[in-house]
Amino acid sequence: MQLRLLFLAGVIEACCCYLVSLGDLQRQIPQMWAGVFSAFLCYVFAAYFVLRRDAALGRPHLILGAALVFRLTLWWSPATLSDDIFRYVWDGRVQLAGINPYLYAPSAPQVEHLRDALYHSVNHAAIPTIYPPLAQLFFRTICVLSATPAAFKLALLLCDWGLCLLLARSLVRRGQDPRRVLLYAWNPLPLIEVAGSGHIDALGVLLLFAALYALHSQRWAAAVCALAGAFLVKLVPLVLLPSFWRRPRASWFNFRKRSALLLFPILGLLTFWPFADAKEKLATGLMTYVQHWHFNAAAYSLFSFVLQPWDGHAYAYARWLCAVLFALIALGVQIRYRDPYRAAFATLGAYVLLSPTVHPWYLLWVLPFLAFFPSPAWMLLSGLIFLAYEVQIGYGSEGVWREKSWILWAQYAPFYLLLGTTACYRYLNRRDD
Numbered sequence: 001m002q003l004r005l006l007f008l009a010g011v012i013e014a015c016c017c018y019l020v021s022l023g024d025l026q027r028q029i030p031q032m033w034a035g036v037f038s039a040f041l042c043y044v045f046a047a048y049f050v051l052r053r054d055a056a057l058g059r060p061h062l063i064l065g066a067a068l069v070f071r072l073t074l075w076w077s078p079a080t081l082s083d084d085i086f087r088y089v090w091d092g093r094v095q096l097a098g099i100n101p102y103l104y105a106p107s108a109p110q111v112e113h114l115r116d117a118l119y120h121s122v123n124h125a126a127i128p129t130i131y132p133p134l135a136q137l138f139f140r141t142i143c144v145l146s147a148t149p150a151a152f153k154l155a156l157l158l159c160d161w162g163l164c165l166l167l168a169r170s171l172v173r174r175g176q177d178p179r180r181v182l183l184y185a186w187n188p189l190p191l192i193e194v195a196g197s198g199h200i201d202a203l204g205v206l207l208l209f210a211a212l213y214a215l216h217s218q219r220w221a222a223a224v225c226a227l228a229g230a231f232l233v234k235l236v237p238l239v240l241l242p243s244f245w246r247r248p249r250a251s252w253f254n255f256r257k258r259s260a261l262l263l264f265p266i267l268g269l270l271t272f273w274p275f276a277d278a279k280e281k282l283a284t285g286l287m288t289y290v291q292h293w294h295f296n297a298a299a300y301s302l303f304s305f306v307l308q309p310w311d312g313h314a315y316a317y318a319r320w321l322c323a324v325l326f327a328l329i330a331l332g333v334q335i336r337y338r339d340p341y342r343a344a345f346a347t348l349g350a351y352v353l354l355s356p357t358v359h360p361w362y363l364l365w366v367l368p369f370l371a372f373f374p375s376p377a378w379m380l381l382s383g384l385i386f387l388a389y390e391v392q393i394g395y396g397s398e399g400v401w402r403e404k405s406w407i408l409w410a411q412y413a414p415f416y417l418l419l420g421t422t423a424c425y426r427y428l429n430r431r432d433d
Helices: 002-022 029-051 061-075 084-096 109-114 117-121 133-145 149-173 178-185 188-196 201-216 220-234 236-246 256-292 299-307 314-336 340-354 360-365 367-371 376-398 405-432
Strands: none
Touching: 002 029, 002 061, 002 188, 029 178, 029 188, 029 376, 061 149, 061 178, 061 188, 084 109, 084 117, 084 133, 084 149, 133 149, 133 201, 133 220, 133 256, 149 178, 149 188, 149 201, 149 367, 178 367, 188 201, 188 360, 188 376, 201 220, 201 236, 201 340, 201 360, 220 236, 220 256, 236 256, 236 314, 236 340, 299 314, 299 340, 314 340, 340 360, 340 367, 360 367, 360 376, 367 376, 376 405
16 A cells, blocks of 8 residues: 555656646646646545554655655746745845845836846735744745745745645644644645745744644644744734633633733734834735735625625625625534534635635645545635636736636635535534434
């Protein structure tokens, strides 16, 4: 059985080498799909073998070693599917020049002297940075070592592989099979989006799972510090505070046992302080994102489509509707589930499904939970989400960013169908028992 796993690892590695050989993936989306979907098929077979709990698979060393090889292979590929990494380098270089990155957009005349060949690859040059302060300090640190996309990708690749190690350790701690780390470690999504494109989400997700691990180990202060770090990288983990509030076995209004949570705002203020001279400009980039950006969304697209005939502000109302629904779901599941891992999985899953913007790498916040709670529907979506890159075909050739409705249907219809079918199957099985 271990030979089967080794064979599948070899095929995934061959797919990784093929993707590296393509070079600019943005201009070769169909070829990219061929490599990614072939790797995804092998991943599905490998996940099946692991979930069978076959003792012949041995310990998780092969899985973790192969995961590192896959990532190092794709590190050689240029970041072409996303240009976020060039913004990371820019923000780091701006800080090294003694300038607050929240003050000026890359196109501002105040930073004109910093522009070089890299500047032309920086995205949304007319908007100040959107990334929180811990991410900014990470950008600065890497730029001190090497202000290049390759250096950023290597650092984030190591964060992602560190997450794989932490997941294996967490599975053991929870009494689960550590080989199930394969459900994250071999998935093509983190290979492409972290090792290939270098997204900062890898650092945030690592800190989030460090927080969950510390919480499970009843190390409250460490858990809160790690959660604050995850929040200061990507803001998203803020929604998980109710799970950390309820974790001590005490009344909801027992503040003494929850005093460690005071570390969260303290760390937030300390990390924001070096950038405080930007004042209201700290939120300029974030507000632009929240108010105007939307892409590849499921529920948001449906709500805005339904509301459009009745009101010209359909997009704004759809955002508010998604926000209210998410707040209710997030609070409900975190009250219902005592297990912080399950509560976080449900909350972040709802965040992805109700967000107006769903880039493929947003699933990185959900995907690691599959090691603890295997979900065929989320596994399927982690492969189908690559269809979202179809928009790059027209954008690369004509400079036009145009989404197609069939792409949304192709991603989300199978996902929701499988999600509903799985839920019904499990419900009927519980009734029979």
